[in-house]
Amino acid sequence: MRILIVEDEDRIARDLADAVTAAGYVAQIVADGEEAWFKGGTEAYAAIILDLGLPGIDGLSILKRWRQEGVATPVLVLTARGAWSDRVGGIDAGADDYLSKPFRIEEVLARLRALIRRSAGRVEPLIAVGPVTLDPRSREVMVDGVPTSLTPLEFRLLNYLFHHRGRIVSQTELSEALYSHDHERDTNAIEALVGRLRRKLKADVIETRRGFGYIVNPPEK
Numbered sequence: 001m002r003i004l005i006v007e008d009e010d011r012i013a014r015d016l017a018d019a020v021t022a023a024g025y026v027a028q029i030v031a032d033g034e035e036a037w038f039k040g041g042t043e044a045y046a047a048i049i050l051d052l053g054l055p056g057i058d059g060l061s062i063l064k065r066w067r068q069e070g071v072a073t074p075v076l077v078l079t080a081r082g083a084w085s086d087r088v089g090g091i092d093a094g095a096d097d098y099l100s101k102p103f104r105i106e107e108v109l110a111r112l113r114a115l116i117r118r119s120a121g122r123v124e125p126l127i128a129v130g131p132v133t134l135d136p137r138s139r140e141v142m143v144d145g146v147p148t149s150l151t152p153l154e155f156r157l158l159n160y161l162f163h164h165r166g167r168i169v170s171q172t173e174l175s176e177a178l179y180s181h182d183h184e185r186d187t188n189a190i191e192a193l194v195g196r197l198r199r200k201l202k203a204d205v206i207e208t209r210r211g212f213g214y215i216v217n218p219p220e221k
């Protein structure tokens, strides 16, 4: 089971990684907010340890974005000592648990185990639209039961549309959900990405509403 450790203080990140590894998990360290957001949204982890003060995007914003995109991975937030507003903000943003710094490594592990246990019992339904099935937990996409390999951006796009199925999503909204920097945002890029995704899926699940955006229609009841 993989754990994503998002922490920009090198020593703390390494201590956490050592402890997590000794406990039998596979640790992956990310020090930058942007990369953390991307990895957490496109790769499967059993849990994420998230520091709030990060270069790039701050931890709370990352967490809010993940939850908005439908990323359900359990998140343990690390806050500065006494920063009660961080704790409140973290829980509002979708944190499953939090710990104040400095913490004891044993406590981190105990909380992690509890989070993973709880999430294992949580049912996360597959999202099926026509012949396409998306597994939010494993990040797997199947077409007619056959696994399809998508790039991280393609997966993120499909995941966003599937989580907001039944309503029109504009190109602007999509580019905000997909790219973190304004200068990367380009509606032509979104159009190209949707085109590639359609070719890979070979299924007509993403409809274009000219002038408005895209819509994925939920299956008819």
Ligand code: CA
Pocket: 007, 008, 009, 051, 052, 053, 054
């Ligand atoms: Ca920090």
